[in-house]
Amino acid sequence: MLLQRFLIRLLTMAITLFGVAVVVFVVIRVAPGDPIAMMLPPGASDADIARLRALYGLDKTIVQQFFIWLGGVVRGDFGTSISLRQDVLGLVFNRLPATLELATVALLMAVAIGGSAAILGARERGTAVEAGIDIASGTALSIPDFLWGLVLILLFGVLIPVFDISGRVSPQLDLPFVTQFYLVESMLRLRFDLTWDLLKHMLMPAVALALPLAAIIAQLLKQSLKEVLDLDYVVLARVKGFSETQVILREALKNAALPTLTLVGVQFTFLIGGTVIVERLFSYEGLGNMAIDAVINRDLPLIQGIVLVFALLFVLINLAVDMMYALLNPRLRHG
Amino acid sequence: MSAACLDIRSLSAVLPNGQRVLRSVSLSVQPGEVRALVGESGAGKTMIGKAVLGVLPPSVRIAEGDMLLEGEDLGQLQPKARRTLIGARTALIPQDPLTALNPSRRIGPQMTDRLVRILGWSDERADNRIRQLLDEVQIRDPERVLKSYPHELSGGMRQRVLIAAAFAAEPRLIVADEPTTALDVTVQKQILRLIAQLQRDHGTAILFVTHDLGVVAKISQRVSVLYAGKVVEEAETAALFAAPQHPYTRALMAATPRYTDPLASLRPVDDAVLAGLAAEIAAADQAWRRPHG
Numbered sequence A: 001m002l003l004q005r006f007l008i009r010l011l012t013m014a015i016t017l018f019g020v021a022v023v024v025f026v027v028i029r030v031a032p033g034d035p036i037a038m039m040l041p042p043g044a045s046d047a048d049i050a051r052l053r054a055l056y057g058l059d060k061t062i063v064q065q066f067f068i069w070l071g072g073v074v075r076g077d078f079g080t081s082i083s084l085r086q087d088v089l090g091l092v093f094n095r096l097p098a099t100l101e102l103a104t105v106a107l108l109m110a111v112a113i114g115g116s117a118a119i120l121g122a123r124e125r126g127t128a129v130e131a132g133i134d135i136a137s138g139t140a141l142s143i144p145d146f147l148w149g150l151v152l153i154l155l156f157g158v159l160i161p162v163f164d165i166s167g168r169v170s171p172q173l174d175l176p177f178v179t180q181f182y183l184v185e186s187m188l189r190l191r192f193d194l195t196w197d198l199l200k201h202m203l204m205p206a207v208a209l210a211l212p213l214a215a216i217i218a219q220l221l222k223q224s225l226k227e228v229l230d231l232d233y234v235v236l237a238r239v240k241g242f243s244e245t246q247v248i249l250r251e252a253l254k255n256a257a258l259p260t261l262t263l264v265g266v267q268f269t270f271l272i273g274g275t276v277i278v279e280r281l282f283s284y285e286g287l288g289n290m291a292i293d294a295v296i297n298r299d300l301p302l303i304q305g306i307v308l309v310f311a312l313l314f315v316l317i318n319l320a321v322d323m324m325y326a327l328l329n330p331r332l333r334h335g
Numbered sequence B: 001m002s003a004a005c006l007d008i009r010s011l012s013a014v015l016p017n018g019q020r021v022l023r024s025v026s027l028s029v030q031p032g033e034v035r036a037l038v039g040e041s042g043a044g045k046t047m048i049g050k051a052v053l054g055v056l057p058p059s060v061r062i063a064e065g066d067m068l069l070e071g072e073d074l075g076q077l078q079p080k081a082r083r084t085l086i087g088a089r090t091a092l093i094p095q096d097p098l099t100a101l102n103p104s105r106r107i108g109p110q111m112t113d114r115l116v117r118i119l120g121w122s123d124e125r126a127d128n129r130i131r132q133l134l135d136e137v138q139i140r141d142p143e144r145v146l147k148s149y150p151h152e153l154s155g156g157m158r159q160r161v162l163i164a165a166a167f168a169a170e171p172r173l174i175v176a177d178e179p180t181t182a183l184d185v186t187v188q189k190q191i192l193r194l195i196a197q198l199q200r201d202h203g204t205a206i207l208f209v210t211h212d213l214g215v216v217a218k219i220s221q222r223v224s225v226l227y228a229g230k231v232v233e234e235a236e237t238a239a240l241f242a243a244p245q246h247p248y249t250r251a252l253m254a255a256t257p258r259y260t261d262p263l264a265s266l267r268p269v270d271d272a273v274l275a276g277l278a279a280e281i282a283a284a285d286q287a288w289r290r291p292h293g
């Protein structure tokens, strides 16, 4: 029964990814702009252009191209980047860890900020504190992540320059890393000086990405906490002598978090989408930054590879959310 | 005379629009006594219980009156001290066992948390105590029940669990808010008998809220009749049934020929009685408004 559900799930994921691959493949080929024309100097002959086309397989029909590409993907070969002349998979995996670390830090920030605001607002419901939280979250939500990025650059990069606003790590530092998960590895190696440097670089892009999500969490979790706080079992806990804070943390939070969790999952995929522009703003060397270069250069294999990896991430996040939901909800666990 | 277990003196509660939901309610519960509070739905019975336990909804404000728990004036205490006192000396048997247990926590910790976290008992002592109480409410497989989530138990089982938890810390006062109303008719009698049994064994005072005069007759020594937030009559239970004084009480009794008749409560109270009640309440509000309005 459980295995069956798992297999169905796996099949849906595969179909989703296939759909994404088809759509991207077609759209970037139909959109204007020729990668070959951008590679060659202005005076190149028609013969040169034709030769390069054939080299990258662009002389075949879209359907033929797709199945050639798909055949490669199935074997783990995502092709060669036209602009960087390197293996696409290698490029993507080289950049992915930076984006994952940034997105994870942003998510943790959003949960911490939004969660605390929700708990405080629920505890102080009906007071000026709650009203203040509503105003703050309304503001945070009405400004998109890349505008927060600009605001932060102006504030802390230009007016009060206390944080690094560019790059992933200070260039003069010697990096002992063997993986691209710099943040994780710096902590494992107990090189907290490097951890600190990485975090200082990450802080502003992460805050820019986190603020809108924090606001959503604050609003949604607060609302659902307030609903739970009127329920009978919460009243009973108050009669037992528990304080309002204890009541929220012990009785209400877990149940109130369930409806919030699904939405946070969806919003987290938006956050990852947001890394594309925010990484660019802060010259952060992640996958999103590379995606913009790939689009500018009409680097078709690289765009395909990056989009597919993003799609895979989204699908995995949805899966993780479903599993956490089941884990938190005893009814589903035993049903 | 020793202090009453609970003494409510002229308690009024108002809604934000100024309307009174409790109208100068006075009532006391003596140590070890079962005091019934009877009235139709919406009369304010739950509100009185919540006022005593300090869990009124935020929109309801206490406008006058005192509540003394074993001689201690609850209104004079700091919030934390009041909360702790209520947690230590009182307990609630709620109306609906389906919503009164946290769906995401196992039964065991929900039963012991007050003993351990508020009263400071050791885990082992609390566990032993809870098992003893589960035995008293005739739960034969405590192991399974303690490990269960609420949705895995029937309504009757959950109410037994809640009753056991209420008696576990030997509270002086239990507020039982229509503890059988949400249950199947067949289970109602068992649960009522259980509460009566545990009440006798433990000598706990109970403020027993019900809309059912049949239940009043079975379980209580004294009774207050509530209408629209006002106590219209109070008497020894036997005396009330022998010679009801207030027309409303007589009307309620006439409308409840046998407590097993499910349609009884649907029979309307006489128009003349209602008109008399309306006048009585208007006069009370008039008198109250002069100093308070």
Ligand SMILES: Nc1ncnc2c1ncn2[C@@H]1O[C@H](COP(=O)(O)OP(=O)(O)O)[C@@H](O)[C@H]1O
Binding pocket: B015, B021, B039, B040, B041, B042, B043, B044, B045, B046, B047, B048, B057, B059, B060
């Ligand atoms: N949260 C609340 N806010 C405002 N009024 C309420 C609230 N809860 C109940 N009331 C009103 O208070 C009155 C008494 O309600 P309640 O004590 O629940 O009655 P009972 O328990 O006797 O059926 C009713 O008129 C009801 O509409």
Ligand SMILES: [Mg+2]
Binding pocket: B045, B046, B047, B178
């Ligand atoms: Mg009620």
